[in-house]
Amino acid sequence: MFNKKIRVFLKDKRSQIGETMTWVVATVIIIIILLISIFIATSYLGKNKGTDFLSKQSDLLASESFFAYLLTEDSEGQTVHEQLKNEENLNDFNGNLAIKIFDGFYKEEYPDVWVGIIPHTGPLTFIKNKYFGSEPSGIGGQYSWSLITKKSHISQRIPLNENKSVELVLTHE
Amino acid sequence: MILKNKKGDKIISVYWFVILFIVAGAIVYMVISFYGEPYDIREAEAYALTNKAARCLSDAGYLEEEALSVAFKENFVEKCGFNFETEDIYNWRERGQYYIEIDFYDFSTNQGISTIKTGNEALKTDCGLKGEGFPVCLERSFYILDREKNQYQIDILSIVRKTEKNVQ
Numbered sequence: 001m002f003n004k005k006i007r008v009f010l011k012d013k014r015s016q017i018g019e020t021m022t023w024v025v026a027t028v029i030i031i032i033i034l035l036i037s038i039f040i041a042t043s044y045l046g047k048n049k050g051t052d053f054l055s056k057q058s059d060l061l062a063s064e065s066f067f068a069y070l071l072t073e074d075s076e077g078q079t080v081h082e083q084l085k086n087e088e089n090l091n092d093f094n095g096n097l098a099i100k101i102f103d104g105f106y107k108e109e110y111p112d113v114w115v116g117i118i119p120h121t122g123p124l125t126f127i128k129n130k131y132f133g134s135e136p137s138g139i140g141g142q143y144s145w146s147l148i149t150k151k152s153h154i155s156q157r158i159p160l161n162e163n164k165s166v167e168l169v170l171t172h173e
Numbered sequence: 174m175i176l177k178n179k180k181g182d183k184i185i186s187v188y189w190f191v192i193l194f195i196v197a198g199a200i201v202y203m204v205i206s207f208y209g210e211p212y213d214i215r216e217a218e219a220y221a222l223t224n225k226a227a228r229c230l231s232d233a234g235y236l237e238e239e240a241l242s243v244a245f246k247e248n249f250v251e252k253c254g255f256n257f258e259t260e261d262i263y264n265w266r267e268r269g270q271y272y273i274e275i276d277f278y279d280f281s282t283n284q285g286i287s288t289i290k291t292g293n294e295a296l297k298t299d300c301g302l303k304g305e306g307f308p309v310c311l312e313r314s315f316y317i318l319d320r321e322k323n324q325y326q327i328d329i330l331s332i333v334r335k336t337e338k339n340v341q
Contacts, residue, residue, distance in 0.1 A: 023188065030192060034199040041203040060224045061315040061329075067234045068317045072324065105314040105326075 059154050059170060065101055066156050066168045072097060085160040088127075089117060095131035102168065110154075112136055112171035118157070119164050126167075136169040213340060215333040219311035222255075222273055222331040227315060229253035230275070230327060236319040241277060241287050249275075249289050257292055263337045269293030272332040280316060280324035296332045308334040 070081040072094075080094045090098065098115040106113055114136035117127040126135040136153065157167045229252065230240050239245040245252060255273070259265040272292035278285055300310035312330045319325065 027192065030196070034196065038199055038203055038206070042206040045207055061227055061313050064227060064231055064234070065316040068315075068324075071234065071318055071322075073322055101316045105316065109313075 056152075056154055056172065059106075062102075062106055062154065062168065062170060063156050065105060066158075069094075069098060069101055070158060070166070081158070081160065081166075084117065084166050090115070090129045090131055095129065099131050102170075106170060110170040110172045112169075114167075114169040114171075116167065117160075117164050118167050120162065136171055211339055215309040215335060215339050216311065218333045218335075219309050219331040222271065222333070223311055223313050223329045225255065226253060226273060226275060226329050226331070227327075231317060234318075236317045236325060238320065246287065246289050250291050255291070259335070265335070268334075269296075270334040272296045272330075274330040276328040276330075278326040278328070280326045283326070286325070292332070293334075296334055297330075300330075300332065305340045306336050308332050308336065 070079065070084075072080050074080075074083065074093045080097070083091060083094055102113045102115055114126070114132045116129045116132055119125060119127065128134040152172060154170045154172070155167055157165045159165045230237050232238065237245070239252075249255075250257070257269060257271045259270050269292050272294060273290070274294075274297070275289040276285060277287045296308050297310075299307045310330065310332045312328060314326055314328045317325050317327060
């Protein structure tokens with residue numbers, strides 16, 4: 001009878017210790033999770049808030065530069081807009097001018113700058129030119145890629161005629 | 174045994190209250206520390222100043238005819254509708270919190286033609302210094318033609334200080 005009582009007492013004690021250990025571990029886990037949340041809230045989220053609205057949808061200065069670029073005349077008095085309308089692609093005058101303006105002014109801010117011609121027929125394609133390459137990075141008709149790389153684009157498109165447009169694409173993170 | 178169980182229940186209840194207070198306290202601390210940090214909007218302000226200056230200098234895509242005149246230079250703030258007034262705290266009124274400098278260059282030769290300066294020029298000395306207590310400096314350029322098709326490069330430097338309210 002006495003032995004049985006001791007056995008019950010010991011069993012009770014053991015289950016109590018087990019239960020207590022469970023709660024101690026649970027408490028430690030709760031406190032660790034809270035500490036991690038506090039660390040993230042104070043050191044990362046708090047410091048980086050409020051800058052989302054700066055993510056650019058347009059760039060006024062680049063647009064102004066693009067309009068002025070298209071109005072620039074060569075030695076024969078023909079504007080860049082007219083040249084691009086009549087020719088297949090960028091020529092030495094307007095290609096080098098585009099490099100000087102857009103690479104010169106905006107390359108630091110936007111890692112990828114592209115100026116070129118886009119045909120209106122079929123899916124979105126970019127006509128390769130020797131000044132800016134084949135296409136802006138992260139586009140090429142594959143918008144999903146730009147989502148993966150978190151790149152976003154600012155573009156300015158001016159129609160040349162019913163078949164093609166000239167486009168400025170600025171890509172930033 | 175029943176008495177012992179009741180005592181255990183009491184301890185568990187106290188434990189739950191302690192956990193509840195710890196969790197609630199941690200959430201309150203997180204909310205305070207998140208919303209207590211100020212929004213640093215000085216970069217946005219500098220962009221707004223730059224865009225306003227660019228809009229003022231451009232007339233239907235061409236350089237504003239008067240932009241290089243002495244009268245325009247002297248009355249730049251009024252002509253472009255800038256307002257550099259600030260709240261009368263942290264001694265902000267005595268030390269201007271804004272500065273704009275616009276440099277006109279000949280695009281082909283890169284020679285300086287004219288400069289417009291307005292605001293607290295002393296802020297310029299802190300540009301390029303890294304750290305939270307320094308003003309935000311934004312320097313951007315654009316290309317423009319005048320009506321005679323002369324080419325210009327315009328550099329706009331916008332500086333916003335207001336560190337006391339934007340950085341803690």
